[in-house]
Amino acid sequence: MNILVLANKVPYPPHDGGAIATMNMILGLVEAGANITLLAMSTPKHQRSLADFPQHIKSKIDVNIVDVNTNLSVVKGISNLLFSSEPYNAIRFKSKDYAQKLFDILSHTKYDVVQLEGAYLYSYVPLIRKYFKGIISLRAHNVEHEIWRRASTNQHNFFKRWYFNLLANRICKLETDLLSAIDILIPITARDLTSFKEMGYGGMSIVSPTGYNAFEYETNVTEAEHADPSIFHLGGLDWLPNQEGIIWFLQSCWEQILENVPKAKFYIAGRNAPEWFVSKILRFEGVVYCGEVKSSVEFIKSKGVMVVPILSGGGMRIKIVEGMALGKAIVSTHIGAEGIDAKNGTEIMVESEPEQVVSAVTLLLTNARKASDMGRSAHLFAKSNFDNQVLTSKLLEYYCQQVANEVR
Numbered sequence: 001m002n003i004l005v006l007a008n009k010v011p012y013p014p015h016d017g018g019a020i021a022t023m024n025m026i027l028g029l030v031e032a033g034a035n036i037t038l039l040a041m042s043t044p045k046h047q048r049s050l051a052d053f054p055q056h057i058k059s060k061i062d063v064n065i066v067d068v069n070t071n072l073s074v075v076k077g078i079s080n081l082l083f084s085s086e087p088y089n090a091i092r093f094k095s096k097d098y099a100q101k102l103f104d105i106l107s108h109t110k111y112d113v114v115q116l117e118g119a120y121l122y123s124y125v126p127l128i129r130k131y132f133k134g135i136i137s138l139r140a141h142n143v144e145h146e147i148w149r150r151a152s153t154n155q156h157n158f159f160k161r162w163y164f165n166l167l168a169n170r171i172c173k174l175e176t177d178l179l180s181a182i183d184i185l186i187p188i189t190a191r192d193l194t195s196f197k198e199m200g201y202g203g204m205s206i207v208s209p210t211g212y213n214a215f216e217y218e219t220n221v222t223e224a225e226h227a228d229p230s231i232f233h234l235g236g237l238d239w240l241p242n243q244e245g246i247i248w249f250l251q252s253c254w255e256q257i258l259e260n261v262p263k264a265k266f267y268i269a270g271r272n273a274p275e276w277f278v279s280k281i282l283r284f285e286g287v288v289y290c291g292e293v294k295s296s297v298e299f300i301k302s303k304g305v306m307v308v309p310i311l312s313g314g315g316m317r318i319k320i321v322e323g324m325a326l327g328k329a330i331v332s333t334h335i336g337a338e339g340i341d342a343k344n345g346t347e348i349m350v351e352s353e354p355e356q357v358v359s360a361v362t363l364l365l366t367n368a369r370k371a372s373d374m375g376r377s378a379h380l381f382a383k384s385n386f387d388n389q390v391l392t393s394k395l396l397e398y399y400c401q402q403v404a405n406e407v408r
Contacts (some may be wrong), residue, residue: 001035001113001400002037002112003029003035003106004114004115005115006116007121008041008093009040010097011038012048016270016271017236017319018118021106021117021210024210025210025211026038027060027392028389028392028393029288029348031389031392032389036061038062038110039105040063042065042068044071045068045222045272062099066095067097069212072092084160086170088166089171094123102124104198106318110397112134113136114135115186119138119140119175120144121172121210134406135184136408137183137184138178138197140315141290142313142315143192144171144174144197145168145175146171146311147313147314147367148171149164149392150311151242152311154244159372176200184204185204185205187208188209188210188315189338192336193205193207194303204402208392209316211389229261229265229304230303230305231257231304231306231365232266232267232306233268233306235270235308236271236272237270237271237277237339238268238273238274239269240311240312244311244312245310245311245333247279247280247281248309248311249309250266250284254284255284256358257365261366267303268288270291273289290349295367297322297326302388304329307329308336310333311333311335313335317332317337320336320340321386323378324347329347329372330349330374331348331360331361331379332348334351347374347378348378349374
C-alpha cells in the first residue's frame with residue numbers, strides 16, 4: 001500500500017509530542033509493510049532539511065521538504081482579523097510552493113491513501129481531490145478549537161480572552177468543514193472521536209493512539225531512582241498550554257511543595273522557550289531551566305517525578321506515555337491526562353486543584369516505595385496499551401480493508 005503523509009512541520013528529530021506522533025506512526029506503518037512518502041513543511045519555528053534525517057530513515061521513507069514562511073505578521077494578522085473568517089494561525093500554512101510539490105508528487109506516483117497530519121492542512125484538500133481519487137484521511141492529533149476555547153477561559157486579559165475565543169470559533173468552523181471533506185478520521189483518543197461526532201462527523205473512523213517503540217524503553221524501576229527529590233516537566237515551551245500550565249503550577253503549588261520538601265528541585269526542559277518565559281520561571285526558588293535536551297529518554301531517566309500541569313490543550317500528552325514507558329511516577333491535571341485511561345492512584349496521579357496537586361507531588365517525593373511502585377505499574381500500562389508496532393499494524397489493516405471496499 002502506498003501512503004502519502006502531509007505534515008505542517010518536519011517530524012525529525014522527534015523532540016516534541018507532535019513530531020513523535022507523526023514519526024512513530026510513519027515508521028510503524030513502514031515496518032508493517034506500507035510504502036510511505038512524506039511531504040513536510042520546514043518552517044522558521046521548526047527549520048529542518050533532508051540532511052537532518054539519518055540514512056536509515058531516508059532508506060525507508062521518501063522524504064520531501066518544502067520551506068514555508070509561517071512567521072507572524074502584525075499587518076497580516078490585523079488584515080485577517082478585519083477581513084477574513086479564517087483563523088490566522090491556520091492560513092499561515094498556505095503555500096504555493098507546497099501546493100506545487102504536492103501536485104508534482106500526486107502526478108508521478110499512484111497512492112492509495114493521502115493522510116493529513118492535522119487540521120491546518122485543510123487548504124490542500126481541493127487540490128488533492130482534483131488529482132487524487134483515493135482515500136483522504138485526517139489524523140487528528142487533537143480537537144484543535146478546544147485548545148483555544150480552553151485557553152480563552154484561562155485568560156485574565158480581556159482582549160486575549162476575546163481573541164482566543166474568536167480563534168476557537170473560526171477553527172471550529174474549519175474543522176467542521178474539513179470533517180465533511182475527508183473519508184476517514186483517525187483521532188488519537190476515543191474522547192476526541194466523541195467530540196468530533198458531536199460536531200457532526202458520521203463517517204468512517206478508527207482511534208489510533210500515538211505509540212512508542214517498546215524495545216527502546218525497557219526499564220527496571222527501583223526505589224533508588226526515586227530517592228532524589230526532583231520533579232520535572234518536558235515539552236515544547238513555545239506551546240501556550242505548556243507555558244500557562246507551568247506558570248500556574250509555580251504560582252499555585254510550588255511554594256507549598258518546597259515547604260514540605262525543602263531540597264526539592266524542579267527541572268524544566270523543552271525547546272523554543274521565549275525569553276520572557278525563562279525569566280519568569282527562574283524567579284522561583286529551586287527551578288532549574290534545562291532548555292532543549294539532546295535525548296528526552298536520557299533526561300526522563302535522570303529525573304524523579306514527572307509533572308504535567310496542563311490547564312488547556314487537547315489530544316493526548318505524548319510525553320506522559322513516554323514517561324510511563326520509562327517507569328516514571330507522574331502527576332497530571334485532568335486535562336493533561338485526557339486520552340490516557342490509566343488508573344488514578346495506581347498508574348498515575350490525576351489532580352487539578354492546587355492542594356491535591358501539592359499532596360500528590362509531596363507524597364511521591366517523600367515515599368520512594370510509592371513512587372517506584374507507581375512507576376512499575378505505569379510501565380506495564382504503557383506496554384499493554386501503546387506498543388507502536390501493534391497500533392500501526394491495526395491502522396494499516398484498517399486502511400487495507402477500506403481500500404479494498406473502494407475497489408469493489
